[in-house]
Amino acid sequence: xxxxxxxxxxxxxxxxxxxxxxxxxxxxxxxxxxxxxxxxxxxxxxxxxxxxxxxxxxxxxxxxxxxxxxxxxxxxxxxxx
Amino acid sequence: xxxxxxxxxxxxxxxxxxxxxxxxxxxxxxxxxxxxxxxxxxxxxxxxxxxxxxxxxxxxxxxxxxxxxxxxxxxxxxxxxxxxxxxxxxxxxxxxxxxxxxxxxxxxxxxxxxxxxxxxxxxxxxxxxxxxxxxxxxxxxxxxxxxxxxxxxxxx
Numbered sequence: 001x002x003x004x005x006x007x008x009x010x011x012x013x014x015x016x017x018x019x020x021x022x023x024x025x026x027x028x029x030x031x032x033x034x035x036x037x038x039x040x041x042x043x044x045x046x047x048x049x050x051x052x053x054x055x056x057x058x059x060x061x062x063x064x065x066x067x068x069x070x071x072x073x074x075x076x077x078x079x080x081x
Numbered sequence: 082x083x084x085x086x087x088x089x090x091x092x093x094x095x096x097x098x099x100x101x102x103x104x105x106x107x108x109x110x111x112x113x114x115x116x117x118x119x120x121x122x123x124x125x126x127x128x129x130x131x132x133x134x135x136x137x138x139x140x141x142x143x144x145x146x147x148x149x150x151x152x153x154x155x156x157x158x159x160x161x162x163x164x165x166x167x168x169x170x171x172x173x174x175x176x177x178x179x180x181x182x183x184x185x186x187x188x189x190x191x192x193x194x195x196x197x198x199x200x201x202x203x204x205x206x207x208x209x210x211x212x213x214x215x216x217x218x219x220x221x222x223x224x225x226x227x228x229x230x231x232x233x234x235x236x237x
Contacts, residue, residue, distance in 0.1 A: 038156060038157045038158075039156065039157040039158040039161060040158065041156055041158055041159075041207065043207050043209060047191065047207055047209070048107060048207065050191065050215050051107045051108070051189065051191055051192035051205070051207060051215060052107055052108030053108075053215070054176070054178065054189045054191075054192065054215035054216070055106055055107060055108045055109060055139075055176065055189075055192070055205075056108065057178045057180070058139050058140070058176045058177060058178040058179075058189065059109070059137055059138075059139060060137065060138055060139060060140060060179070061136060061137060062130060062131075062135060062136050062137060062138045063136070065128050065130075065138065068140055068179055068183075069120045069124070069126060069128075069140070070183075071179060071182050071183025072126065072140070072177075072179055072183045072186050073183070074183055
């Protein structure tokens with residue numbers, strides 16, 4: 001990992017068109033400004049972790065396919081009743 | 082090609098129905114090829130069958146099962162990946178988690194699946210908004226009638 005030390009309002013340039021600016025530092029919180037082209041997606045790591053966790057719970061065995069749908073429909077009708 | 086995805090027999094998959102997810106599913110980068118199967122004509126739920134690992138798949142649904150007016154901004158990166166010329170080419174689907182024997186059904190509105198059906202391309206995207214989470218329960222009026230057992234037939 002490349003480690004750089006920056007002061008407030010100093011910037012890091014990545015690949016010429018992505019600019020990261022240190023905006024404020026308050027205790028253990030750092031606010032960063034990120035300027036990037038619209039085809040670059042920028043996300044918090046936690047968002048990815050949450051989606052990975054959700055996908056792991058959503059994955060199903062193919063041979064249960066028909067039962068799974070039936071369970072959705074029957075679980076639903078119980079909920080409505 | 083044939084894959085053994087049904088409980089009773091193998092399912093014949095036509096190569097032209099295979100959708101390529103170049104980046105895989107988030108957290109499952111090796112799942113790159115899928116076939117979208119309908120449970121029935123009228124069901125808002127579909128089955129996203131993995132080709133790379135035939136023993137697994139995901140339940141996906143129309144967003145309307147979980148929320149009205151689901152609005153997502155698709156970035157240029159995704160549109161390029163899916164070779165989208167017009168926004169109308171994109172179809173948005175929600176990954177569904179089914180737990181507790183069907184009594185706990187939730188949708189991941191933070192990580193929808195976007196497909197370009199004509200070009201057979203798909204990907205899972207990250208939606209950056211506090212409005213959506215990964216555990217949204219089904220709507221009460223999700224349009225899945227109580228007596229919909231007649232619709233359960235698995236159409237492949």
